[in-house]
Amino acid sequence: MGNGWHGKLLRVNLSEKICTIEALNMDWAAAYIGGRGLATKYLTEEIDPTTDALGTDNKLIFATGPLTGTYGAANGRYMVVTKSPLTGTVASSNSGGYFPCELKYSGFDMIIFEGKAEQPLYLKIHNQHAELADAAHLWGKTTDETEDQIRAEFHGDAKVACIGPAGENLVRFACIINDKHRAAGRSGVGAVMGSKNLKAIAVRGTGGVTTANPSGFREAARETLKMLRTHPVTSEGLPALGTAILVNIINQSGALPTNNSQFGTFDKAESISGERLVQTYLKRNKGCMGCVIACARVTKLTGSRFTGSGEGPEYETLWSLGATCGISDMAAIVKASYLCDEYGMDTITIGSTVACAMELYQRGLITEDEVGMPLNFGDADVMVKLVEMTGKGEGFGNKIGLGSYRLADSYGVPELSMTVKKQEFPAYDGRAIQGMGLEYATSNRGACHVRGYLVSPEILGLPEKLDPQAIEGKAAWAKAFQDVTALVDSAGVCLFTTFSIGVPQVTRLLNAATGSNHTDDQMMVAGDRIWNMERLFNLKAGITPAQDTLPKRILSEPLPDGPMKGIVSRLPEMLPEYYSVRGWGTDGIPTAVKLQQLGLV
Amino acid sequence: MIRLQFYGLLRLMLSGKESLELPWHEGDTVGLLLEKFQAVEKIPVTGKLIDEHGTLHAGTIILLNRRNILHLKKLDTQVNDGDVLALFPPGAGG
Numbered sequence: 193m194g195n196g197w198h199g200k201l202l203r204v205n206l207s208e209k210i211c212t213i214e215a216l217n218m219d220w221a222a223a224y225i226g227g228r229g230l231a232t233k234y235l236t237e238e239i240d241p242t243t244d245a246l247g248t249d250n251k252l253i254f255a256t257g258p259l260t261g262t263y264g265a266a267n268g269r270y271m272v273v274t275k276s277p278l279t280g281t282v283a284s285s286n287s288g289g290y291f292p293c294e295l296k297y298s299g300f301d302m303i304i305f306e307g308k309a310e311q312p313l314y315l316k317i318h319n320q321h322a323e324l325a326d327a328a329h330l331w332g333k334t335t336d337e338t339e340d341q342i343r344a345e346f347h348g349d350a351k352v353a354c355i356g357p358a359g360e361n362l363v364r365f366a367c368i369i370n371d372k373h374r375a376a377g378r379s380g381v382g383a384v385m386g387s388k389n390l391k392a393i394a395v396r397g398t399g400g401v402t403t404a405n406p407s408g409f410r411e412a413a414r415e416t417l418k419m420l421r422t423h424p425v426t427s428e429g430l431p432a433l434g435t436a437i438l439v440n441i442i443n444q445s446g447a448l449p450t451n452n453s454q455f456g457t458f459d460k461a462e463s464i465s466g467e468r469l470v471q472t473y474l475k476r477n478k479g480c481m482g483c484v485i486a487c488a489r490v491t492k493l494t495g496s497r498f499t500g501s502g503e504g505p506e507y508e509t510l511w512s513l514g515a516t517c518g519i520s521d522m523a524a525i526v527k528a529s530y531l532c533d534e535y536g537m538d539t540i541t542i543g544s545t546v547a548c549a550m551e552l553y554q555r556g557l558i559t560e561d562e563v564g565m566p567l568n569f570g571d572a573d574v575m576v577k578l579v580e581m582t583g584k585g586e587g588f589g590n591k592i593g594l595g596s597y598r599l600a601d602s603y604g605v606p607e608l609s610m611t612v613k614k615q616e617f618p619a620y621d622g623r624a625i626q627g628m629g630l631e632y633a634t635s636n637r638g639a640c641h642v643r644g645y646l647v648s649p650e651i652l653g654l655p656e657k658l659d660p661q662a663i664e665g666k667a668a669w670a671k672a673f674q675d676v677t678a679l680v681d682s683a684g685v686c687l688f689t690t691f692s693i694g695v696p697q698v699t700r701l702l703n704a705a706t707g708s709n710h711t712d713d714q715m716m717v718a719g720d721r722i723w724n725m726e727r728l729f730n731l732k733a734g735i736t737p738a739q740d741t742l743p744k745r746i747l748s749e750p751l752p753d754g755p756m757k758g759i760v761s762r763l764p765e766m767l768p769e770y771y772s773v774r775g776w777g778t779d780g781i782p783t784a785v786k787l788q789q790l791g792l793v
Numbered sequence: 794m795i796r797l798q799f800y801g802l803l804r805l806m807l808s809g810k811e812s813l814e815l816p817w818h819e820g821d822t823v824g825l826l827l828e829k830f831q832a833v834e835k836i837p838v839t840g841k842l843i844d845e846h847g848t849l850h851a852g853t854i855i856l857l858n859r860r861n862i863l864h865l866k867k868l869d870t871q872v873n874d875g876d877v878l879a880l881f882p883p884g885a886g887g
């Protein structure tokens with residue numbers, strides 16, 4: 193089509209084993225941008241939000257954006273959109289690597305999986321040819337093994353997205369791994385894939401993607417690349433230290449949740465820091481396709497206790513398998529991170545669930561007999577063992593595989609699960625960073641940092657420094673960040689570019705690619721539209737505004753340590769203002785006027 | 794004495810050095826201490842935190858006793874004997 197799109201989606205009915213090519217709805221593509229927005233529009237139109245996330249009627253959508261496969265701003269991302277088995281909300285998980293561009297270059301913009309295969313299958317795409325193949329021989333294999341096997345039997349240059357044993361075992365936070373180490377990580381999208389008996393998608397695409405205004409695009413891309421190459425965060429900080437640079441920053445800021453959020457600082461943070469990773473297991477940095485930032489960490493374990501090599505751990509993982517479990521053993525964290533990739537599990541949720549189990553043990557609610565071993569905070573070997581048991585579906589690992597909310601609830605103490613809408617917090621304390629607390633409470637997929645990363649202004653000072661303890665204006669900041677992120681996720685661009693580029697640059701790239709002439713404000717409205725569409729899905733799914741809240745600990749237990757000592761979240765003061773700036777009623781429901789303005793009725 | 798702690802790129806540039814102590818003098822500010830720090834290092838280090846006009850880079854974090862100086866008096870913030878100054882060149886993640 194020559195406008196960032198091929199105009200084609202592949203529909204795969206797994207029950208019938210039929211692949212059909214359909215025209216992409218270009219009106220929807222214009223209104224919902226692509227990726228997260230467009231796929232959510234399809235999901236909303238095609239499934240009943242109350243459907244069982246792991247049932248046959250749920251659908252699983254892999255979506256690129258109009259910028260996926262182009263260049264200029266780390267334009268190599270895709271989204272997996274479905275209903276989440278962890279939260280019951282809409283799930284949309286983002287990933288990079290090489291798979292997303294390869295999918296685009298095959299000539300398809302999007303794949304919709306529906307139904308359920310009787311036997312394990314995988315999808316093979318070679319340009320415009322798509323077919324389902326038997327995957328019985330791949331079932332039970334790790335993501336590494338699966339990719340190697342598929343490349344050996346299908347095409348040596350194929351790019352693969354697949355699930356590991358965790359997805360097959362319906363671990364509620366199983367992820368989809370592409371290119372061995374990149375994860376569509378959160379909300380259990382891998383379990384949905386497993387529930388459909390779909391093991392993998394392998395793509396070989398040799399085409400390209402063309403833009404409506406090539407010279408305008410070149411110019412826009414030149415501007416963004418220059419900004420990315422000169423901003424100290426995207427040109428120096430992220431390449432040299434990756435996301436792991438945050439461990440010391442967040443700990444010093446008193447916002448590093450420790451021992452299941454019982455504390456806000458970790459006295460051994462230095463041992464699990466990005467600086468320490470550079471000195472120990474880091475081999476080099478690496479980028480997703482076409483990315484000039486290259487924040488990924490290529491690592492290798494040396495030493496006798498643990499072996500292996502891979503990518504990561506990221507900051508989130510250093511925290512989840514580290515600080516929040518009270519663990520300072522870097523080698524164990526790196527090993528557990530590899531295991532999470534191999535079994536296909538979200539590192540944030542599993543670490544946080546292990547931490548929750550440790551607190552249940554600390555309180556005498558879980559016994560040594562049940563786990564098969566003591567479960568003390570700080571015990572790295574036990575953490576690694578539990579990660580393995582969860583991936584394999586063994587013993588107490590099956591309880592961990594439910595996520596922390598269902599685990600804590602089964603012991604009668606759901607309040608000890610550090611979750612919103614049953615999804616675990618990422619690595620920032622919602623008391624120490626007030627805007628993040630608001631963002632967690634209102635995120636459309638449960639607690640999440642990549643729905644509106646207010647850490648950027650509140651701690652990092654980007655694009656400007658806000659006081660993390662102030663609440664004034666945070667509602668408007670949360671809305672703005674949520675809407676921008678929805679736009680960026682839908683465009684097909686990596687969120688990390690937004691540390692240096694902004695809405696004007698994304699709009700310029702989108703206009704040149706799609707041949708449109710949108711203003712920055714119109715693009716912000718598109719983000720708002722996507723956000724409200726997700727909210728409507730959740731409301732129809734039975735997720736009420738009463739769930740826009742935080743665990744009791746964050747609301748009423750003051751932080752006992754660090755520079756933010758004595759502080760609780762002031763969510764009750766911020767939430768009404770948030771509803772108001774969103775144009776919602778005081779009940780948290782989008783008003784008819786608001787929906788009318790956004791074209792959502 | 795004032796303890797300066799180094800993080801991120803700064804630590805990598807200083808070959809892994811984590812901290813340094815500098816003598817404290819009445820009237821010391823964060824800005825003055827950065828000048829003293831630069832004077833004792835052989836390589837240009839403070840350029841990672843501030844530009845040639847002495848303005849903090851976007852994303853630079855300097856914590857004085859764990860409080861961001863942007864919420865105090867920035868580089869003019871007074872420093873007292875025994876204070877700890879943590880220096881983070883711009884970095885980010887998610």
Ligand code: SF4
Nearest residue numbers: 479480483485487686
């Ligand atoms: S910034 Fe990092 S995660 Fe984003 S595209 Fe580049 S390498 Fe991938």
